[in-house]
Amino acid sequence: MLEQILVLLPQVLFDGFILGFIYAMIALGYTMVYGVLELINFAHSEIFMIGAVAGVEVFRYLAPLIPNGYLLLAVAVVVGAAVAGLTAILVERMAYRPLRRRGTTNRLVPLVTAIGVSFFLQDLVRLIEGLWHNEFFLRMRTIEDLEGAFTLFGGAIFIQTKSVIVIVVSVLMLWGLTYLVNRTKLGMAIRAVAQDLSTASLMGINPDQIISRTFLIGGALGGVAGVLFALIYTTINPYVGFLPGIKAFTAAVLGGIGNIPGAMLGGLVLGQLENFFGTYLPILTAGNFGTEYKDVVAFLILIFILLFRPQGLLGQMVKEKV
Template identity: 50%
Template sequence: MLQELLFSLPQVLIDGLALGAIYAVVALGYTMVYGILQLINFAHGEIFMTGAFIGTGFFIMLMGMSWAAAIPQLLLFIIVILITASFTGLIGVGMERVAYRPLRGAPRLIPLITAIGISFILQDVIRFIAELTTGRYILTGPSLFSDQITISFSSISSWFNNASFKTSFLIVLITAILLMVALDYFVNRTKWGTAIRAVSLDRETASLMSINVNKVISTTFFVGSALGGATGVLFAMQYGTIDPYIGFILGLKAFIAAVLGGIGNIRGAMLGGILLGVMEMFAAANLSVLTGGIFGAEYKDVFAFAILIIVLIFRPEGLLGKPTAEKV
């Protein structure tokens, strides 16, 4: 059994890192909003999905133009990801202004139900627009960075199999790391980041210290939604096919990643996303071996939610989170 597990380990690590990086960046949106408003924004998965459709639409539009053929693929990718991040950031700001701000101070269940309602609205709006413009709601994006690279591990040891990946894997991983590092710098080294942390600690006191709380919250939604939209572009480029419902299950898993790392903790969300992606790919490749064929790769989602239950039972604050005391 051990040899079978090690044989697939290189490919598992590569696939897990790509998926985990996507989970990590989406989880950052959850953890930023929760850190300030104590709100689980379940519509964030649909922001990710919207970004995937906007990015794919721009890719298709630009690559259909003759002058775009002269643009290097990397530059085209940077242009699309910046445009998409800007659009989804503005959608996030509008969502906060219209749906969440009027409910600020209401019982927590009401904004939660509102977030679920917004997610259904976004799903149907994107499906309607996709069918209106293309005649179908399942889209396949253009093939970018599709060259295959193979790393020979079998020459090092017979215990390991070779691993292969598309060059898009490197783009996804590097871009996700840059986004996470940039966000960490923004939150911990800038004035806006200081304001965000101040509002997160005590909203009322921050407002007394001349911090514009509404502007800070809008900025948080913009940054979180922009990251979610950019990650949607990475997902569409890496996995090719998208539909209006990809945000639901991926959003739930990104939420699990945020809880695993410590909801409200930015670095915890990064760690939780990477760990969850690697563990999920490990389960997909080896669950049949570990259970003697009883469970197959289709049970990898069950594996992810089992991790959530275990974390909530034994360490509800997450890996990097800190226990908080309720004031009574």
């Protein structure tokens, strides 16, 4: 059994990284919104799903026009990011901002609103896709250029070209986000709003505008993650966002919610753990408990983290004032 585990290990680690990068990109959307608004944006999983659907549609309609697969993917990523980002802004404008204006102090109200928005977006996409193509399951069109594969270390790791693309794109996005948040004026404004909204507005920052842009950036990242998700897993549907969304939130909590490097780290760690248990649970339990229980493991990790290190891996403990 040990030998079996060791033989699979390099492949498991590699696949875990791909899953981890996708979780990291979604988790950033959760963590940034939580940073500025202290709101769990449940609708973010649907923003991710909308990005994935946009990617599928671009592949469907532009594949005959654009012969180069890489160029097509680039277009899909841009379109996915734009559609998802704009949806995120719209959601903020139409659902969360009116609530903020009214000054509701009850934390449950925005949370339940977010759940409502999430339902609405799921079924809206289902309706649109139903009317447009009369399809529930959307299949990503396969493009020859992107279907290659090669092996490393004498066949120990099997790598698809797609996986390399996912890793390159997500590393670029994560690096870009880090640069944006730490080195630009907009990033400084976002950090200021996250630290203290009312003081930031005294310093000449328009909080509404910054919140809107935070939603745009988080949504765009989620959209890119969606396109990459659709590229790898090929079949999606309007309800596909729920599990990646809740696990990305787990990743954000794991890293320390509100903390941007934490969300990246949390995503990678959760991706590794989930892939690890998904592969090894059937081997370790002699087939009695299958891969399906990997989600259970993810949620148990969430509970343990929250119980024993509520501030997360990289977060700082905030003392509660009475």
